[in-house]
Amino acid sequence: MxxxxxxxxxxxxxxxxxxxxxxxxxxxxxxxxxxxxxxxxxxxxxxxxxxxxxxxxxxxxxxxxxxxxxxxxxxxxxxxxxxxxxxxxxxxxxxxxxxxxxxxxxxxxxxxxxxxxxxxxxxxxxxxxxxxxxxxxxxxxxxxxxxxxxxxxxxxxxxxxxxxxxxYNPLRPAYRADLPATPQREPAPLTFSRFEGGLHWFGAEGDGFAYDNESPRHQRFLEPFQLADRLVTNAEYQAFVDAGGYRDPALWLSDGWAQIQSQGWQAPLYWEQLDGQWHETTLAGRRPLNPAEPVCHVSYFEADAYARWAGRRLPSEFEWEHAAAGRPVSGQFADAGRFHPQPAAGGEPLEQLFGDCWEWTASAYLPYPRYRAVDGALGEYNGKFMSGQMVLRGGSCATSASHARATYRNFFYPHERWQFKGIRLAEDIA
The missing domain is CATH 1.20.120 (Four Helix Bundle (Hemerythrin (Met), subunit A))
Incomplete structure (x- = not known):
């Protein structure tokens, strides 16, 4: 009772x-x-x-x-x-x-x-x-x-x-062969949403759950910027590959160029060519590359090089959070059971902010002003990793919907590719 x-x-x-x-x-x-x-x-x-x-x-x-x-x-x-x-x-x-x-x-x-x-x-x-x-x-x-x-x-x-x-297995076995494939189609045109900048608040507030690295709430100044309305697609990234992007050192950060030389990267993780056509290994096995789907499983180095080749840049984590603040946390998450990013519908501002792919930002994973890790072993959860990593935002098709929010700060080393990581472009406004 x-x-x-x-x-x-x-x-x-x-x-x-x-x-x-x-x-x-x-x-x-x-x-x-x-x-x-x-x-x-x-x-x-x-x-x-x-x-x-x-x-x-x-x-x-x-x-x-x-x-x-x-x-x-x-x-x-x-x-x-x-x-x-x-x-x-x-x-x-x-x-x-x-x-x-x-x-x-x-x-x-x-x-x-x-x-x-x-x-x-x-x-x-x-x-x-x-x-x-x-x-x-x-x-x-x-x-x-x-x-x-x-x-x-x-x-x-x-x-x-x-x-x-x-x-890793050359047989490319499927986790679940019944996972649905998205019909092949051309990507939606790339458009941008404009933000005027100014002084804004960032970080978690209220009673909902948040990790300690999402606090304290604080203010930062943003210059005016534009943010792409969708993620970079396979077709757009393939153009970078076909143009020799992996062979041009001018496009790469020094550590990124060293990485592709030492690892022999020529395309995103899970891409491979068969009979002259690009294919992608998914959790349903190997499938032809869908040009409209978001490019996925790229490192920070690849995201940065692509943005430079495209004449744009990656957003800061604060630009991303400012754009996402107040928007409903809806998208293609693990709850849908597809476990693969889906194409943007097109025609709407700021699609795919949540779900599909984690989005690399240009921000190093560092503490917010006045941050203090909690005492004891639980204080090791986030704080001790604030060195040498980059922030990602938004969640992916492997994230539970209830786990995503606008203030969530994911972080990985810049060379890592095995997570569902994609690219959203940004640019300055003169």
Missing amino acids: PPQDETTRSSYQHFVNLTAAYSRVRAFTEQLCEPLEIEDYVLQTAVEASPPKWHLAHVSWFFETFLLRPFLPGYQAFNPAYAHLFNSYYEQTEAGFWPRPERGLLSRPTVAEVYDYRRHVDEAMMRLLNACPPEHEATVRARIEIGLNHEQQHQELLITDIKYNLA
Whole structure:
């Protein structure tokens, strides 16, 4: 029976909502793994692409480490060794962590044992949600919200890592062969929306969830600018490839030119030519390149070089956020189950701001003014990565819709391509 006084009733309802959200998020993670064969669970074909089995265990480790161990009286760990095996990078935990490049070398615990671990954690989390000590309610609520958003991040990583691991195979096996293909058509014309600039507010506000790197809210001045109304398409990027863009050092940052020389890049990740025609490996297997779809799986270096070749530039993260502020968070997300970017409809301002592809910005991943990481191991979540990375905005076709917002700051190293990353152009207004 729900409590009668208003304060307690509000707290009770919050935990009811969290319980439903917890069950929904955890179920979606396992749903994403349903198409996998048992052999797929242990693959790790690159340092940045973890095995699906590891993701399934790590997100459970997060709830166990930051909620069950400190706040559920009498909690018994499923296996004490998992505190070491499935920690990702948290240095301030006692157990340390297994090296990231070696996650795919562990055949044990088995996949079945990892699913048993998930059930063990879920049952304990239900006990915590149903009988949280009153003095810890606020902290527990906040950490559950972080844990759910953390699991949504790993759902996206699951999708992208599965794609990378399967595409490594010369057979180009499909994750799901039934994923629908978009009909081939020509791209919509490229147009721009104008913004006058001025002094504007940036960062998260209100009661909704946001990571610490989205705060504090602060002001910045923007010069007048224009932002493209859609993402760069495959056809437009192919013109850059055909024009010798990967052979012209004048277009590339020094580190980018070194990267394409050392790695032999000649096109975006997953593009390959067959009988003189470009094809793209998708989660449904290899398909002919669709000219109207957004170009995807490009590094920051490629996005910057393309923008320079096109006579434009990448937007700053603040230009992007100013353009997105107040707009509905709608687009093509993981919820649609397509797991591939779709063409813009055309004719509308600022299409594809959310979903389809993460959008590279020209902004380095740095703290906002007055930013302070929280104390303890949870303070390692974002703050310690504020060096050498670039900010992306908007979410992708592998992001859950409830996980996206205008203030979200994703970040990756400039050479990385395996995530669903695309390009939106910007230009100055004289």
